[in-house]
Amino acid sequence: MSVLKVENIHKSFDKTQVLKGIDFSLQKGEVLAIIGASGSGKTTLLRCLNFLETPQKGKIIVNDKVLFDADDKKLQSDEQIRKNRLHFGLVFQSFNLFPQYNVLKNIMLAEELLAKEQIKAVGEYNGCTDFKEAQEKIEQKAKDLLNKVGLSEKMDFYPYQLSGGQQQRVAIARALALNPHVLCFDEPTSALDPELTGEVLKVIKGLKSSDSTMVIVTHEIEFARDVADKVIFMADGVIVEEGTPQQVIENPQNERTQAFLSRFNQKF
Amino acid sequence: MSFWQISLKLLEGFGQNCFIFIVTLLASLPLGLVIAFGSMSKFKPLCWLTRAFVWVIRGTPLMLQLFVVFYVPGLVFGMPFQSRMSAALVAFIINYAAYFSEIYRGGINSIPKGQYEAGQVLGMTKSQIFFKVILFQVIKRIIPPIGNEIITLVKDTSLARAIAVPEILMMSYEFAAEGLIWPLFYTGAFFLIFSGGLTLLLGYVEKKLNYYRG
Ligand SMILES: Nc1ncnc2c1ncn2[C@@H]1O[C@H](COP(=O)(O)OP(=O)(O)OP(=O)(O)O)[C@@H](O)[C@H]1O
Ligand SMILES: [Mg+2]
Numbered sequence: 001m002s003v004l005k006v007e008n009i010h011k012s013f014d015k016t017q018v019l020k021g022i023d024f025s026l027q028k029g030e031v032l033a034i035i036g037a038s039g040s041g042k043t044t045l046l047r048c049l050n051f052l053e054t055p056q057k058g059k060i061i062v063n064d065k066v067l068f069d070a071d072d073k074k075l076q077s078d079e080q081i082r083k084n085r086l087h088f089g090l091v092f093q094s095f096n097l098f099p100q101y102n103v104l105k106n107i108m109l110a111e112e113l114l115a116k117e118q119i120k121a122v123g124e125y126n127g128c129t130d131f132k133e134a135q136e137k138i139e140q141k142a143k144d145l146l147n148k149v150g151l152s153e154k155m156d157f158y159p160y161q162l163s164g165g166q167q168q169r170v171a172i173a174r175a176l177a178l179n180p181h182v183l184c185f186d187e188p189t190s191a192l193d194p195e196l197t198g199e200v201l202k203v204i205k206g207l208k209s210s211d212s213t214m215v216i217v218t219h220e221i222e223f224a225r226d227v228a229d230k231v232i233f234m235a236d237g238v239i240v241e242e243g244t245p246q247q248v249i250e251n252p253q254n255e256r257t258q259a260f261l262s263r264f265n266q267k268f
Numbered sequence: 269m270s271f272w273q274i275s276l277k278l279l280e281g282f283g284q285n286c287f288i289f290i291v292t293l294l295a296s297l298p299l300g301l302v303i304a305f306g307s308m309s310k311f312k313p314l315c316w317l318t319r320a321f322v323w324v325i326r327g328t329p330l331m332l333q334l335f336v337v338f339y340v341p342g343l344v345f346g347m348p349f350q351s352r353m354s355a356a357l358v359a360f361i362i363n364y365a366a367y368f369s370e371i372y373r374g375g376i377n378s379i380p381k382g383q384y385e386a387g388q389v390l391g392m393t394k395s396q397i398f399f400k401v402i403l404f405q406v407i408k409r410i411i412p413p414i415g416n417e418i419i420t421l422v423k424d425t426s427l428a429r430a431i432a433v434p435e436i437l438m439m440s441y442e443f444a445a446e447g448l449i450w451p452l453f454y455t456g457a458f459f460l461i462f463s464g465g466l467t468l469l470l471g472y473v474e475k476k477l478n479y480y481r482g
Contacts, residue, residue: 097482110390
């Protein structure tokens with residue numbers, strides 16, 4: 001059974017067609033790397049998966065449940081979309097941490113709000129009937145996540161007091177806090193100074209062993225080859241080539257893929 | 269009249285100014301937010317209507333608005349205000365709410381889209397995003413312009429004299445008309461002390477909110 005199945009996604013803005021029929025699926029724990037030239041629609045695809053954009057055509061299916069179907073308006077209520085988003089996490093290129101909250105609170109905020117709401121609505125969240133109790137659990141989990149991204153000693157810091165690499169690691173912990181089925185990254189290191197990319201890529205690699213299903217848009221070809229189980233090369237809103245890193249990165253068959261990768265492969 | 273009697277008179281007048289000041293702030297700060305939402309509404313007629321309203325209020329003198337609010341209900345609709353003070357309050361509240369709404373709108377528009385999107389992908393509702401993520405950042409950004417308006421309001425309260433609310437300037441003018449000049453300067457001191465105190469308070473709030481940047 002696949003965790004994520006994406007069928008025939010079409011997305012256009014006014015008259016520009018950006019995605020022209022994207023299909024792929026992912027098994028639990030698989031890591032998908034998406035590469036492609038600037039403007040090929042990679043960010044738009046991730047934004048569709050996180051329901052920040054609404055595709056005009058296509059389906060998004062998680063664990064065999066249809067979350068989105070462009071033909072079914074019932075699935076597109078605000079309430080439904082909000083629920084759908086909990087299946088996905090997104091780490092932005094520009095981190096987007098909440099500047100007024102410290103690191104720990106950045107990670108806890110969304111789940112705290114969810115717990116408060118659930119306890120009010122159904123009297124229970126995650127086995128806790130009392131908000132204080134739930135909050136303690138949430139805090140413990142946030143601390144564990146911070147430990148995982150190697151920032152335990154920074155939990156009282158505010159985002160502006162952290163380096164870009166540290167901010168991005170906090171953003172990753174924040175995205176993991178609600179246990180999304182699929183965690184998406186949009187060029188997580190491209191806003192960082194070169195000497196800071198390593199620490200972030202290391203954290204992402206660390207997640208692979210913990211069974212997270214991930215979709216990573218990246219220009220770090222070497223990283224994609226090391227971490228991905230599956231690579232997609234996109235151009236002009238379509239998937240041009242798809243396969244294992246060995247197939248797509250080391251042995252590209254399509255000439256557009258070859259042209260895109262040629263600069264990179266010269267390094268070997 | 270002795271110094272103390274004059275002080276008492278002026279203080280009595282300044283009580284009216286303070287009353288206008290406080291009631292106007294308490295009502296127009298939240299009302300301004302409502303107007304700001306109206307002027308940012310995706311429902312175009314509401315958006316245009318509120319923007320036209322804000323244009324009229326900001327584009328005409330507050331004194332004219334005081335006259336209109338005070339005279340029109342009585343002369344045109346036969347329903348005069350119970351008191352001059354309530355007419356003054358209505359005019360001040362509407363006027364300041366319009367100014368505040370523009371400051372809010374600017375502040376809300378200055379928050380990067382990424383802040384909303386970060387909240388959205390974490391499954392927050394629209395109102396959670398606004399109240400838990402956006403609002404505080406807006407407040408931090410708008411404290412300086414709001415502070416300017418608040419200081420202006422202190423001085424504007426004396427315009428209530430136009431519809432004969434017995435505020436401090438009206439008192440000191442009565443003394444001046446009798447040939448007593450120094451109460452005018454004394455009156456100036458009232459305003460200076462009040463706005464000086466406010467400036468300190470606003471500076472303190474600004475400093476408190478400076479615990480983070482961005
Ligand atoms: N909101 C929008 N309105 C109009 N056009 C858009 C919008 N968002 C994206 N596009 C267009 O869609 C195309 C694909 O953009 P997208 O950001 O998905 O590319 P990308 O593959 O992520 O590129 P990059 O590698 O530079 O990040 C671009 O031509 C862009 O101009
Ligand atoms: Mg992009």
